[in-house]
Every structure is written in structure tokens, then in C-alpha cells.
Amino acid sequence: SCRPRCIQPFELYGPAALARCPENNLLPDAELQWLQFPNCSVFECEDPSPVPAGYAFGINENDPVAVGHGIPRWYCAPGYVGIAERVCSGNATCGVVAFLSGCLPIIACRAPVVDTCRVDDSRCGSIRPGSRCTLSCRPPFVGAQTVASCSVRNTEPDGLLFRSPICTLPSNFDPIPLDTGFSSTYEGYRCGVGYAGRIQTVCRMQAGCRTTTYPVGCAPPVPCKVGNFQDEDGRGGFIAGNISFGRAQLDTMLNAGQARDFRSNTPLRFSGKGTIYEDEIDSYDVYFVDSCNRTLGNALTSVAIKDATDQILCCDETVYNISLVDLRMTEEVKGLAVIARIRNSLGLEPSVNYWVVTIEDRIDPITNAAIRMTQTAVVAWLLGAFFLS
Numbered sequence: 001s002c003r004p005r006c007i008q009p010f011e012l013y014g015p016a017a018l019a020r021c022p023e024n025n026l027l028p029d030a031e032l033q034w035l036q037f038p039n040c041s042v043f044e045c046e047d048p049s050p051v052p053a054g055y056a057f058g059i060n061e062n063d064p065v066a067v068g069h070g071i072p073r074w075y076c077a078p079g080y081v082g083i084a085e086r087v088c089s090g091n092a093t094c095g096v097v098a099f100l101s102g103c104l105p106i107i108a109c110r111a112p113v114v115d116t117c118r119v120d121d122s123r124c125g126s127i128r129p130g131s132r133c134t135l136s137c138r139p140p141f142v143g144a145q146t147v148a149s150c151s152v153r154n155t156e157p158d159g160l161l162f163r164s165p166i167c168t169l170p171s172n173f174d175p176i177p178l179d180t181g182f183s184s185t186y187e188g189y190r191c192g193v194g195y196a197g198r199i200q201t202v203c204r205m206q207a208g209c210r211t212t213t214y215p216v217g218c219a220p221p222v223p224c225k226v227g228n229f230q231d232e233d234g235r236g237g238f239i240a241g242n243i244s245f246g247r248a249q250l251d252t253m254l255n256a257g258q259a260r261d262f263r264s265n266t267p268l269r270f271s272g273k274g275t276i277y278e279d280e281i282d283s284y285d286v287y288f289v290d291s292c293n294r295t296l297g298n299a300l301t302s303v304a305i306k307d308a309t310d311q312i313l314c315c316d317e318t319v320y321n322i323s324l325v326d327l328r329m330t331e332e333v334k335g336l337a338v339i340a341r342i343r344n345s346l347g348l349e350p351s352v353n354y355w356v357v358t359i360e361d362r363i364d365p366i367t368n369a370a371i372r373m374t375q376t377a378v379v380a381w382l383l384g385a386f387f388l389s
Contacts, residue, residue, distance in 0.1 A: 002032075006040035009096055014039045045088035045096045054080040054103040076103035081153045109150035109160035117203035117213075118167040129154045137167035140213065169213070181218040191218035194352030196280040196342050197250050220353035221248035221281060221340040224315035229336055229357050234364025237329055243286065244321040245355065247305075248340045250277045276315070281305050282343035285350070286322060288333045293356050295337060300327060302341075335359055 001020040006012045017038035022030060047057070060066040060075040074084040080103040087099050109127045118141045124133040130152035136145040148162030171186060178184065181195040189199055195218040203213045226245040233240035285299040303322055324336075339354040 001035070004032075004038065006038060007094070009044070010040040010042050010090070012038055013041045042088040042090070042096045045098045047086075048098050048100060052100055053077075054105060055084055055100045074100060080105055081155060104155040106153060106155060107157065109154055110157050112148060112160050112162045112164070113158075114164045115167075119164055124148055124160065124162070127160060135162060135165050137165055140169060140173050141167035142170050143167040179214060181220070182215045189215040191344070193349055194220060194342070196221045196344075196351070197277065198279075219250040220351045221250055221277060221342065222351060222353050223247070223284070223320075223338050223340065223355050224249040224276065225317040226338050226355040226357055227317050229359050231360060231362040233326070234362060236361060236363045239327050239329055239359060239361060240325045242321055242323050243336060243338070243357070244318050245284070245338050246315045246317045246319050247276050247278050248281050248284075248351075249315070250275050278305050280342050280344060281340050282348055283341045284320060285339045285341055286324070287337045287339060288329070289335045289337045289356055290332045291334045293335070293337070295339075296330075296333060300324060300336075329359075329361055333359070 001018060004017045004019060015036055017034075018036040019032040019034050022033055051057070054077050055074055056077040057074050058072045059070065062078075063075065066073070066075065074086050076082050076084055082103040084100060085102045087101070088096055089099055090096060106129050108129065111121050111125050112135070114121055114135065116138075118138060120136045120138045124135060127133050127148070127150040129150050132147055132149045134145050134147055137143040143165045146163050146165045148160050150160055173184075178192075181192045182199075183190055183192045189201060191197055191199055197218040199215050199217045201213060201215050223245040224247060227243065229243050230241050231239045283302050283304045285302045287295040287299055288297065289295055301322055301324065303320055306319065335356045335358045337354045337356045340351045342349050342351060
């Protein structure tokens with residue numbers, strides 16, 4: 001074992017050092033094992049030169065206690081706060097220098113972190129120490145304003161003391177105009193008639209730091225795809241066959257093939273992208289439509305939605321299959337429309353958009369000839385019965 005000594009000008013402070021070499025050591029560069037590490041300190045050193053910013057030596061005239069003692073010492077210069085400390089320590093070359101610490105500059109408080117969509121923080125951009133500012137609600141939000149303050153001795157950039165105002169929309173708030181597909185009630189926003197979806201309220205910054213609050217998430221539910229219809233009834237003026245289609249999707253950029261209700265004045269756009277969504281769908285109805293895609297008469301048939309717990313995320317046009325049998329067509333009939341029926345707090349309502357497929361009345365010559373022969377025979381029988389009577 002050995003007792004290493006402190007190198008001048010450092011002096012031992014506390015118990016003497018004690019170290020030893022590991023027993024049976026075979027490594028010439030092995031480090032000593034310290035049993036008692038020495039506290040080598042230096043108590044005298046020259047003051048730093050130049051003096052770092054924020055420190056001064058002498059009697060602080062602004063401190064009554066220091067003036068009363070009359071003893072020169074290190075203190076924080078004007079514009080700085082804290083308790084100045086002077087410590088002698090060694091540098092990288094084993095020299096002894098004095099280090100000053102404990103004084104921090106007094107700085108302004110920067111703007112608080114708030115929801116700038118709801119809260120107007122324009123008066124709190126950079127607050128000088130000892131100053132105040134107000135935080136208020138941006139229209140159309142309302143709420144009591146709050147006061148933020150920056151301490152006269154602030155040393156932190158985020159040192160602003162504040163409480164963000166509670167800003168809410170008034171109960172009668174109604175942005176005009178609302179986007180197509182949305183409506184508002186005293187309870188808030190909802191999807192408009194013929195629209196569905198998970199509605200959300202968003203706020204976006206506009207040019208000139210203006211904000212706009214509006215709802216998003218509503219779109220017309222339309223079957224993601226509908227298969228072609230082939231008439232299997234050979235009679236003229238009658239159709240029969242199967243029509244298949246997939247689950248409803250919400251798509252503001254509509255698929256090719258989807259038709260607009262004649263009452264809508266919103267231009268259709270086509271992308272083939274959408275989100276499968278049947279959460280608010282009650283059933284699907286099939287209608288005849290004319291050349292303007294207007295529905296004719298009552299629904300031909302209806303089918304309830306299938307179990308929504310096993311929904312697939314992609315489009316499968318075979319999820320639903322409806323058989324149409326012995327349907328009489330008029331001359332104005334030009335196609336079939338598959339319309340999703342939406343279920344909400346107001347009841348049931350059809351989607352404003354729907355998928356239309358064209359139909360062609362297939363006429364089988366043999367079938368139609370047999371029908372005409374049957375009709376002729378019936379007429380002849382009726383005439384014979386009339387004359388015999």
C-alpha cells in the first residue's frame with residue numbers, strides 16, 4: 001500500500017490518501033485500488049482576468065447588508081441575479097485558477113405555448129422583466145382573458161407566469177356558410193341530410209393570422225362498387241336478374257359510376273378512393289332511375305346491412321346480392337340505382353349520392369312470339385265465348 005500526496009499548490013483537506021496494488025498483480029499498467037481517495041484542494045488563487053460578464057468585486061451599493069459589513073466581495077453585476085461564488089480549481093495544465101459562478105442574466109420572457117387557434121397571444125410576444133400582458137380568446141371563441149407576467153428577476157426564456165384562458169364556442173355559434181354536407185344545431189355540428197361520417201371540428205390558420213373553425217368528416221355513403229346487371233327475362237317491358245354491390249364507403253372524390261342526386265349542385269369528381277363505412281347505414285334500397293338519374297316511384301327492394309364487426313377494409317362487390325324478379329319497365333326507365341339508407345337521430349334518410357348502373361331490356365324473339373300467340377288465343381276464345389252467348 002502507499003499514501004499518495006497532493007501536488008503543490010494543492011493541499012490535503014481531510015483524511016490522508018491510501019491506495020494499494022492488487023494482490024498477485026501481473027499487469028504493469030494496472031491502476032491502484034483506492035482505499036481512501038484524497039481531497040486535494042487549493043485555497044488561494046488569483047482572481048480571473050478578465051472578469052467574466054455578470055460579476056463585480058467590491059461593496060455592492062444596492063445591498064444594505066453588504067454596505068453594513070463593509071467587506072469587499074464578489075457579487076452579481078447589474079442586470080444579473082444570483083449569489084456569486086468564487087472557487088479555486090485546477091485547469092487542464094494543473095494550474096490553479098479562480099472560477100466564478102452563480103450569476104445569471106435577467107432576460108425577457110418569450111411567448112407562452114398556447115393553442116393559438118383559440119388564444120390570442122399577440123400581446124405576449126416578448127415581455128420585459130417586471131412587465132405584464134393579456135391573453136384573450138380569438139373570435140369566434142369566447143372566454144375571460146387572463147394576465148401573464150414576467151418576473152423582475154426572470155432568468156428563464158420560458159419564465160412567463162400565465163394561465164391560458166378557457167376559450168369555447170358560444171352556444172349559438174354558426175359559421176356561415178357551412179360546407180356542403182354539414183349542419184349545425186344547438187348541440188354542435190352534425191352531418192347534413194344524406195351525409196354520414198365521424199364528424200370533427202378543426203381550426204386552421206388563414207392568411208393574415210386569421211383562423212377559421214369548421215367541421216370535417218362527413219361525406220355521402222355510396223356502395224364502393226356495383227356489378228353490372230344483365231336482364232334474364234326475355235319478355236319486352238320486363239326485367240329479372242341479380243345485382244351485387246359492396247359495402248358503403250365515404251368518398252368526397254366519387255368513384256366513376258357513382259351518380260349525383262338531381263337535387264345536388266355540387267360537381268362530381270372521381271378518384272376511386274374512399275373509406276369503408278357502414279356505422280350509420282341501416283339498409284340499401286334499389287330504385288328505377290330515368291335518364292337524369294332521378295329515382296322513379298318506390299324502392300323495388302331493400303336489403304339490411306350485414307354484420308359490421310367483420311368489415312373488410314378493401315372493396316368487395318359481392319358482399320350483397322339482390323335478386324330482381326318480374327319487374328315491369330316503363331319507357332322512362334334507364335337504369336337501376338343502389339342507394340344507402342342512413343340511420344341517425346332524425347330517423348332514416350337516403351344518401352344524396354348513389355351508384356347507377358344502366359339496364360338493357362333483353363327481348364327474346366321466341367319468348368315474345370309465344371307471348372303474342374298466347375295473347376291471340378285468349379282474344380279469340382273471348383270473342384267465341386261472346387258470340388256463343
